[in-house]
Amino acid sequence: MNTVEKLLKLDAKKLKMPEKDIVLKLNRLGGEEIVFPCKAIDAELYAEIQEGSIEIRKGDIKKINMYEMKIRTLVEGCPDIFKSSEVMSHFDAPTPKELIKKLLLSGEIDELYNTINELSGYEKDDEDDIKNS
Incomplete structure (x- = not known):
């Protein structure tokens, strides 16, 4: 049978x-387990997020704003949490970006970012494969 x-x-x-669903123990909340x-x-x-995170000057890429790319990925990949006006209001965060800054530490941001990337079809690098090649 063909494709x-x-x-x-x-x-x-x-x-x-x-x-x-990803369960994270949020250090800023005393290790409270939260399901994302x-x-x-x-x-x-996804391409829009990537393009919006690249700074180009004189036709050359000058900077890739990884933080901005990760934050936008989290907002779109976990909208039930980060786009919730109730949650933003509760934590006195005027924007989803501010909410993420208040709730998550760098490693927690990376964990959610990596999960969303995997769900979007990007395989996680296997460190053992990289080391052994």
Whole structure:
């Protein structure tokens, strides 16, 4: 069976974005365990986030703002938390970015960012494979 035949046999109504709940112990909240519902990001939006994080001068890439890219990825990948007006109000954060700054430390941001990337189809680097090559 070729690829076209195989795709035509699949139920198109079952297409959905991958999702996964991640439990983090937030150090700023005394180690309180919080469940973050994460989801994959649409390819077009993912590209927009990446493009918006690159500074170009005179046709050359001068800077990639990794922090901005991670924050925008978290906002889009965990919208139930970071776009919640109730949560932002409760923590006196006027924007999703400010909410993330108040709640998460650098490693916690990276953990959510890596999870969203994996859900979006990017495989996590296996450090053992890198070391052994």
